Amino acid sequence: MERVRARDGATIALHSTGAGPGIVVVHGGGVTIDIYRRLATALADRFTVHLYNRRGRADAPPRSMPYTVDQEVDDLAAVLEHTGSGNVIGHSAGGFMALEAALRLPINRLALYDAAVSINGSFPMTWLAAAQAAARAGDTARSLAITTAGINSHTAAGRLPLGVRIAIIRAFMRTPIGRTMGELLPTALDESALILAHDGPATQWAGVSAEVLLACGADGPPYYVEQNTALARALPRARTLTIPRSGHDAVSRAHPRIVGPLADFFAALGRASRR
Numbered sequence: 001m002e003r004v005r006a007r008d009g010a011t012i013a014l015h016s017t018g019a020g021p022g023i024v025v026v027h028g029g030g031v032t033i034d035i036y037r038r039l040a041t042a043l044a045d046r047f048t049v050h051l052y053n054r055r056g057r058a059d060a061p062p063r064s065m066p067y068t069v070d071q072e073v074d075d076l077a078a079v080l081e082h083t084g085s086g087n088v089i090g091h092s093a094g095g096f097m098a099l100e101a102a103l104r105l106p107i108n109r110l111a112l113y114d115a116a117v118s119i120n121g122s123f124p125m126t127w128l129a130a131a132q133a134a135a136r137a138g139d140t141a142r143s144l145a146i147t148t149a150g151i152n153s154h155t156a157a158g159r160l161p162l163g164v165r166i167a168i169i170r171a172f173m174r175t176p177i178g179r180t181m182g183e184l185l186p187t188a189l190d191e192s193a194l195i196l197a198h199d200g201p202a203t204q205w206a207g208v209s210a211e212v213l214l215a216c217g218a219d220g221p222p223y224y225v226e227q228n229t230a231l232a233r234a235l236p237r238a239r240t241l242t243i244p245r246s247g248h249d250a251v252s253r254a255h256p257r258i259v260g261p262l263a264d265f266f267a268a269l270g271r272a273s274r275r
Helices: 033-043 069-083 093-102 128-136 140-151 162-172 176-183 185-197 223-234 256-267
Strands: 002-005 011-018 022-026 048-052 087-091 109-113 211-217 238-243
Touching: 002 069, 011 033, 011 069, 022 033, 022 069, 022 093, 033 048, 033 256, 048 069, 069 093, 087 093, 093 109, 093 185, 109 256, 128 140, 128 185, 140 162, 140 176, 140 185, 162 176, 176 185, 211 223, 211 256, 223 238, 238 256
Parallel strands: 022 048, 022 087, 087 109, 109 211, 211 238
Antiparallel strands: 002 011, 011 048
């Protein structure tokens, strides 16, 4: 593990594995880098994969308040500068942060999987106020049940009665990943509010000059397909890819059907000498 000095003087813990051109992973909302270690291992024979916990999680420093996208971009900038990498993978809320960063930072290749952007109201957010209220009342299970159903309304589980969903979530929160998601729920809700605040036309990201792969899973929420199509029209160097038999967690599961396209996408810069 290496220590990276952030622009505000805080210390970012950098976890790197592999050999070859560098790829920095910007992880999703209610999780830590732990669920991306399988992905890092799968890419490590061709790339050096750099993982870091975003603010407010595990070994990361606390968030500065008020919370803005600027501190996310500044931290990614510090990691990119330290590693010399120009390649980024962004997942879910991390995809939104990475896309915002690509407007400002020297990113060469950007792969987004289920990037949580909101294009003219495309990302479902009607659940957010109720989830925030439950979290403020200390009812984490209720808040998480509202959140998961709100962003997964395409699933049968998302349409179950709220009481049933809360009971399922209570059981889920007894698992390691469930405990983590429960603990990080306030952080994830803050990120959701930030994404909602940046709702607008896809053209707001038209200034991204990086080569962009807009990927999503065929078994995930359908709005990601629609959003990727809109982004591909707006971004000058972007293409879409829908991964069969894959859901929102496909990146962390690191199945060959997603690892292969990611490796191929970044291989174009594989001959560059990067740390």
